[in-house]
Amino acid sequence: MKKRVLGIVLLLVCMLLAACGKSASGGDGDKKQLVMGTSADYSPFEYIDTATSEDIIGFDVDIAKALGEKLGYEIVVKDMDFSGLITSLQSGKVDFVMAGMEPTPERSKNVDFTDSYFRSDILMVVAKDGDVQSFEDIKGKTVGVQIGSIQADKAKELQKEVDFQVETRDRVPDLVEELKSGRFDGVLMEEAVSKGYLKNNDSLKVISVPNNETIGASIAFQKDSEFTEKFNKELAVMKENGELDELVSKWFGGVE
Structure with a gap:
């Protein structure tokens, strides 16, 4: 009986020490x-x-x-x-x-x-053979931006120079798909990010926009x-x- 009780106590002590060790290390070293x-x-x-x-x-x-x-x-x-x-x-x-x-x-x-x-400047991704070949061509058309992004803020600034519609999406790949399908006429994006999409999509190109510098x-x-x-x-x-x-x-x- 004593041996059984001692065994249970030792088991509980080992479990307690193991738990303490895991807590102290955060479970990863x-x-x-x-x-x-x-x-x-x-x-x-x-x-x-x-x-x-x-x-x-x-x-x-x-x-x-x-x-x-x-x-x-x-x-x-x-x-x-x-x-x-x-x-x-x-x-x-x-x-x-x-x-x-x-x-x-x-x-x-x-x-x-x-x-x-x-730091990477902002530009606009457009269809290579589309109607938009310069920033001025975006007048009356639709531009996509990511919700809550610096590009969304930039779109509001650019609307003061040229009148265009703005639509938002949560994810950048969704913006590009909307552009490729013709639902968007342009997408505002960082230059560094745009390079990957241009590399994988021969039908896309970039055009410059005014005041495109970022912090x-x-x-x-x-x-x-x-x-x-x-x-x-x-x-x-x-x-x-x-x-x-x-x-x-x-x-x-x-x-x-």
Whole structure:
């Protein structure tokens, strides 16, 4: 009887120690986790190459994982619609956001941003043989933009110069499909993102739009987060030692 009781006690102690060990390590070695919110429809920043795996890969993912490694965190990437990223960050569903996101004044009211790590100008993707061959040709036609994006803000500015209709979609691939089907006459997009679509679609080309410069992509954190400055310091190191340039070359084919 005593041996049986002792065995039960030892078993309970082992289970307790195992549980404590798992809690302390976060279930993955000694690294704690940070959840990165993104919208995996924005190649080459973040996307899923379904031909190889279901993992989210891309420029932003590589930067995030490099920063996490330097600071001792495992980065877990969570996919969601771009329009819901800021809300998810504010509510604590994710720890930070990387999605080629620009720190606009409106966004900066709700979250904090690091310094910019990459900049790409805005242009318009159109059908190569379509009616739109210059920005002025978009008058009276329909332009697609991603909900909540900097391109949506840019469309409002451009409407002051030329009158056109704006329609939104949650995902960039949906915008391109609408363009290819003829439901849209143009899609506003970052130059770096457009290259992949032009490479895979011979029927598309790009045209320039006025005032197309951007501030550049940054990492978003909750207001007054301790991580904003920590990530900023490591980003500065990556810029200085050439790590960031290597990732730019890897994903965009060259240093801007």
